Amino acid sequence: MSNELLKIKNLSTSFRIGDEYYAAVDDVTLTLNKNEVLGIVGESGSGKSALAFSVMRLHTKAKIEGEVLLNNQDIVTMPKSKLDKIRGDEMAMIFQDPLTALNPLTPIGGQIEETLFLHNRKLGQQGRKKRAVELLDLVGIPNAERVFEQFPHELSGGMRQRVIIAIAIANDPKLLIADEPTTALDVTIQAQILDLIRELKEKIHAGIILITHDLGVVAEMADRVAVMYAGQIVEIASVEKLFENPLHPYTRSLLNSVPVEGQDTLHVIQGVVPSLKNLPREGCRFAARIPWVDASAHEENPTMHEVESGHFVRCTCHEHFYIPDQNEEKGEQSNGIS
Numbered sequence: 278m279s280n281e282l283l284k285i286k287n288l289s290t291s292f293r294i295g296d297e298y299y300a301a302v303d304d305v306t307l308t309l310n311k312n313e314v315l316g317i318v319g320e321s322g323s324g325k326s327a328l329a330f331s332v333m334r335l336h337t338k339a340k341i342e343g344e345v346l347l348n349n350q351d352i353v354t355m356p357k358s359k360l361d362k363i364r365g366d367e368m369a370m371i372f373q374d375p376l377t378a379l380n381p382l383t384p385i386g387g388q389i390e391e392t393l394f395l396h397n398r399k400l401g402q403q404g405r406k407k408r409a410v411e412l413l414d415l416v417g418i419p420n421a422e423r424v425f426e427q428f429p430h431e432l433s434g435g436m437r438q439r440v441i442i443a444i445a446i447a448n449d450p451k452l453l454i455a456d457e458p459t460t461a462l463d464v465t466i467q468a469q470i471l472d473l474i475r476e477l478k479e480k481i482h483a484g485i486i487l488i489t490h491d492l493g494v495v496a497e498m499a500d501r502v503a504v505m506y507a508g509q510i511v512e513i514a515s516v517e518k519l520f521e522n523p524l525h526p527y528t529r530s531l532l533n534s535v536p537v538e539g540q541d542t543l544h545v546i547q548g549v550v551p552s553l554k555n556l557p558r559e560g561c562r563f564a565a566r567i568p569w570v571d572a573s574a575h576e577e578n579p580t581m582h583e584v585e586s587g588h589f590v591r592c593t594c595h596e597h598f599y600i601p602d603q604n605e606e607k608g609e610q611s612n613g614i615s
């Protein structure tokens with residue numbers, strides 16, 4: 278029996294700017310196995326959230342092409358009625374900001390009960406209340422009976438995020454997408470929420486897509502990692518391989534911007550992900566940020582290459598990449614390339 282839970286095939290998500298559509302997710306192909314945590318990392322603007330929202334089919338105005346197969350059912354083309362059933366039941370999402378994801382006017386218990394009611398009509402009112410309190414307990418909320426009656430504004434940010442997680446797992450989803458689940462929280466609370474997600478992974482046996490710009494989080498949580506840049510996946514590998522042997526210059530740059538014990542110099546590649554309208558659509562999208570690497574190092578149409586089993590990297594430029602000395606980098610950038 279296949280272990281594959283989700284297969285994303287040639288997915289492109291394009292937004293309209295003026296009269297044109299621009300792909301924020303550009304021909305992405307990925308798989309997620311059952312019980313696996315796949316980390317998706319990349320700088321702000323690389324397309325991580327656009328990808329997550331496409332998998333949940335939450336974009337209302339975007340043009341979506343390609344396939345998103347959850348247990349072989351295509352989310353992109355399925356009728357809305359079926360989608361409503363699957364969303365919140367087979368797949369669920371934990372959003373960045375717990376306050377905006379909760380209804381301020383409905384007590385916590387009511388919000389959990391609503392999700393339970395939508396997807397399990399057999400559970401009566403008593404059953405729903407019992408299950409809602411159980412879920413609050415499961416996500417580590419003390420005094421669950423009391424919190425059941427409270428409104429979102431009466432809880433701390435960390436507790437609200439636990440409620441969001443309780444809602445997301447209410448119907449035992451097979452796929453859980455966590456989009457920067459700790460960004461809006463204090464550092465100490467972040468660690469607690471990550472611990473909770475890790476514990477839940479064992480309890481609910483879901484496949485988890487964890488979106489983050491924090492490589493530390495990925496190192497601790499993920500089984501495999503996909504690195505995204507300018508709408509494309511540029512490298513995929515197991516977490517061990519990615520940290521041991523990062524290949525794509527962008528991955529190396531992300532890793533180099535993390536301080537490492539015993540290493541006194543850091544090199545951070547300058548620049549940011551270009552805006553959607555200005556993304557280079559031809560050639561290697563990262564070329565402009567590593568101008569000291571010769572143009573001939575890049576492929577004309579970069580594709581993913583499997584360099585060792587399960588480790589894929591886009592473009593051939595990684596074979597020729599090196600960290601420049603300061604003069605070389607400055608010299609290149611003063612030539613107007615940055």
Ligand SMILES: Nc1ncnc2c1ncn2[C@@H]1O[C@H](COP(=O)(O)OP(=O)(O)OP(=O)(O)O)[C@@H](O)[C@H]1O
Pocket residue numbers: 292293301319320321322323324325326327328490551552553
């Ligand atoms: N609804 C939209 N309309 C137009 N452009 C959009 C829309 N949503 C996202 N974009 C653009 O698509 C690109 C990818 O955005 P996305 O939010 O997916 O990035 P991200 O990697 O999740 O960044 P962050 O970490 O900041 O959330 C960006 O250039 C963004 O401005």
